[in-house]
Amino acid sequence: MLITRRWELLREGSFGLPHRKSFLQDAAVEGLPDPHFFSRLSLMNFRIPSGPVVTSVLLMGLVLATGACRKARNQNTDLKQASSVVANELKSNGLGTLPGAVYRSQAGSPIHWQPWTKATLDRAKDANRLVFGVIAMPQQPGFQSVLESLAKDPALVSSINGTYVPVLIDGDASREVGLLTADLCAEIKRGLQLPLFIWMTPEGNPVAWIPAGKSSGANIADLFNQSHSIVSRMWVEDSDYVMKNSAMDNSRRRERIAQRKNVKVMSTQPAEDTVRGLRQLASFYDPHSRTFDEAGGLFPSGAIELLSTAAVHPGLPPEVRSRCLETVRELMIDLLPSAMFDPLEGGVFSSRRANSWALPAFNRDCGSQARAAVALIHAYRATGNKQALERALGLIEFAEKTYRTSEGLFAVGLANEAEASAWLWSVED
Structure with missing residues (x-):
């Protein structure tokens, strides 16, 4: 009982008067010497100091309390270390x-x-x-x-x-x-x-x-x-x-x-869901703001390929084909003359830095060239845009020059990351 009361007082930071009576009674019951000592202490409203000394004492108590368990664990670890062999x-x-x-x-x-x-x-x-x-x-x-x-x-x-x-x-x-x-x-x-x-x-x-x-x-x-x-x-x-x-x-x-x-998530009506998905994808493009919502910052190769394929698919409703075709045409107007295509060395950058295609992230890799080339060929087939075909052939040429290995294959991941400062004009320039 005495320990409980003293811990309660310690937690509150003082031996205050509100706890004086019960504290003294507990001391008398336990037979502690000179209960008046605690009375004098309580009247002083003594506050437990906070600082590194007290913290050290408390931590030392915790270490002593858990020492036996920790010692056993450390001994086990020491045995493992002693028997370890580094090959x-x-x-x-x-x-x-x-x-x-x-x-x-x-x-x-x-x-x-x-x-x-x-x-x-x-x-x-x-x-x-x-x-x-x-x-x-x-x-x-x-x-x-x-x-x-x-x-x-x-x-x-x-x-x-x-x-x-x-x-x-x-x-x-x-x-x-x-x-x-x-x-x-x-x-x-x-x-x-x-x-x-x-x-x-x-x-x-x-x-x-x-x-x-x-x-x-x-x-x-x-x-x-x-x-x-x-x-x-x-x-x-x-x-x-x-x-x-x-x-x-x-x-x-x-x-x-x-x-x-x-858990298999499968459509119970795949034909209807496909048409609905194509309509939704085409609706993400806004011809007024020239933005393609929900497309993220990557070059939209997947969206272009899907919309271009849908635009010429005879099994889709004419209204859906027309909408997909119009979206691809508008995307070609935005992308083909944009800074996403490097006019000096060739190739297409993998992603953009902001909402506009005018500022790319200056990274190119083999996979991005391949996906973009396939998408642009599909776009050419759907729209007849010759610049799309020219861009696609240029990407293939760039990939062969940059990523082709001695075995005749194509390497992925060998391109170094480029800093933006190497591509952009500074104020001093």
């Missing part, structure tokens, strides 16, 4: 000659990147280390600058190589991880953003993750260090808890994905 493969960059732009770009990195394989996870288990992964996709060239930021900082390289098993994951080649990225971003209420930093247990269960692209607005070194300090400390203090908790979370995640996979 020779983890002491150097293991990407070697893996195909693809993501792996090729980091084959010479000082970070000891490993491939996403079961053997790598087994080595992480033997080394008693977490996996630090970076999930990237070649269709998004921003991954190159992020990985370069990690590789050029000696302190970061040392932390990554000395603490984790670093794994570079091509989300396009390892589709299961690429698809998982969308769910992980949704769990932290973020849109899909790549590349993604992810910490995993040797079993491959996610522990923590954070988008690291330009849209995150954070310095890459700061972004890594903040997460690294927390995750690495958790692992050192209680790796068993991290393993167990992440396994439970991932099990629930798999259940949610399985439930979603088994």
Whole structure:
């Protein structure tokens, strides 16, 4: 009873008069010496000081109270560390000659990147280390600058190589991880953003993750260090808890994905829904403001191809075909002479920076050229616009010149990200 009362007073910050009587009674009942001492103390309205000294005392009490449990956990962790074995493969960059732009770009990195394989996870288990992964996709060239930021900082390289098993994951080649990225971003209420930093247990269960692209607005070194300090400390203090908790979370995640996979969303009237969808898509274009709502910032290759195909499809109502054709014609007026097409080197930019096609984001990749070329050929077939055909042939020529490999194929993800300052005039210029 005395302890309860004293804690109540401590919580309120003073030994005040309202609690004096019961406090003294409790002291007398417990047989404490000289209850008048507490009486004198209460009359002084003594206030508990707040500051680092008191905080230190309270924290020390918590440490002493939990010391036995923590000591046992630390002993368990120490045993694991003592028996850990770091394989020779983890002491150097293991990407070697893996195909693809993501792996090729980091084959010479000082970070000891490993491939996403079961053997790598087994080595992480033997080394008693977490996996630090970076999930990237070649269709998004921003991954190159992020990985370069990690590789050029000696302190970061040392932390990554000395603490984790670093794994570079091509989300396009390892589709299961690429698809998982969308769910992980949704769990932290973020849109899909790549590349993604992810910490995993040797079993491959996610522990923590954070988008690291330009849209995150954070310095890459700061972004890594903040997460690294927390995750690495958790692992050192209680790796068993991290393993167990992440396994439970991932099990629930798999259940949610399985439930979603088994839910089939199919139209019961596909013909009617198709016509309705085409009408709605065509209605997004406003010929007065010259805007295409709900199209986002990407070059609208998909919309152009679909509307152009619908415009000449004999099975659709004439009113729908006419509306789709008119929308394609207006889009060609907006797009073909716009800054989305590079007049110097050729090619089409993948996206725009604002609501107008007059200011593109200066990124080009092989996939965007292919999709735009196909869409413009369909637009030419529907409208007879010769400039659309010329643009399409120009994109094919640009892709062959820029992205063709020695094997006769086309490479995705090899284009470097371009800064806007390299394309725009400055005031001084």
